[in-house]
Amino acid sequence: MDLRIFSYLPNPRIWKATIAARLCSIKIEVVGAHHKDLSRWLWDFEAHLMTEQDREDFAPYARTSRLGFGGDALYKTDSFLDANPFGTVPAAFSPDGSIGIFESNSIMRTVARLGSNTCALYGDDAYSASRIDSFLDASLVFARDSQLYLLSLLAGNVQCNLHDSAKQALHTYLSGLDRALSPERSYLVGDTLSLADICVVAELALFMRELDYEQVLSDANLRLIYGSEINERYPLIINHFHNLCEHEAFAPDVKPYIEKLLVR
Ligand SMILES: N[C@@H](CCC(=O)N[C@@H](CS)C(=O)NCC(=O)O)C(=O)O
Structure with a gap:
């Protein structure tokens, strides 16, 4: 095992690592459970479902969650917070947990x-690696608005201001990505697949969770942000996204997830 990841599952954010791992032949151990069950887990390098006795023993580790767990108590050990000071998942660890x-x-x-000798996903010089970072940073900016909006949908409590900011964020993101692929580029950076493409696929797939909430939106007189007009306005990036979903390193994670959303 080269890396251990603890997270709620499924979580499109961890696909960034699992897709890269397939391409680079790196072994990842993924530990976790459904989102609603993580409040019954010990958040630790040795994360596990707690017994009743554990819950008593680990009571001092109960901490109020901040984002995505409805304010529930989460049992985060001190060593978990030493390793992951913001206390979030996904949380990854080196093989010995140090x-x-x-x-x-x-x-x-x-x-x-870790896998750079097998597959060059992070550029081949300082300039291309930094250009990849530029896409990862832009993705994180988009991801913040996307996260707040999706969490509000999940909580069944859509807010117009979050819908507006997510809409603006998605259009800004897609227009930049579409421009980066024009007129006919095959990948976002250079001539080969990189971390930029992987990250974008994971973030867009995550945003597609919105499709599950069409009725909730319509009850609130709001429209889907990820509606059909997206394909017409941003054909290059949407095509790129769908092509990569079929790629053998992406498909095991992404395909079943988006197929389920698209069927609905
Ligand atoms: N930008 C982060 C997002 C991580 C994040 O915000 N995780 C939330 C769940 S969606 C969390 O772990 N919250 C724990 C808490 O509220 O204590 C990433 O990409 O990893």
Whole structure:
């Protein structure tokens, strides 16, 4: 095992690492459970479902969640917080647990660095690597608005201001990505697949969760942001996204997830 990741599952953010791992032949151990069950898990390098006795023993580790767990108590050990000081998942660890890596983009970078002899996903010089970083940073900016909007949908409590900011964020993101692929580029950076393409696929697939909430939106007199006009306005990036979903390193994670959303 080269890297351990603890997260709720499924989580498109961890696909950034699992897709890169397939391409670089890196072994990742993914540990976790459904989102609603993580409040019954011990958040630790040795994460596990707690017994009743564990819940008593680990009571001092109960901490109020900040984002995405409805304010529930989460049992985060001190060593978990030493490794992952913001206390978020996905949380990755070096094989002996001594080094924590947080933020899904950085976890993905770890995989690319570990596997750089097998597959060059992180550029071939300082300039191309930094251009890849530019896309990862732009993706994180988009991801923040996307996250707040999706969490509000999940909580069944759509807010117009979050819908507006997510809409603006998605259009800004897609127009930049579409421009980067024009007139007919095959990949976002250089002539080969890179972390930039992987990150974008994961973030767009995550945003597609919105499709599950069409009725909730319509009840609130709001329209889907990821509606059909997206394909016409941003054909290059949407095509790129769908082509990559079929790629053998992406398909095992992404295809079943988006097929389920598109069927609905
Ligand atoms: N930008 C981060 C997002 C991580 C994040 O915000 N995770 C939330 C769940 S969606 C979390 O772990 N919250 C824990 C808490 O509220 O204590 C990434 O890409 O990894």
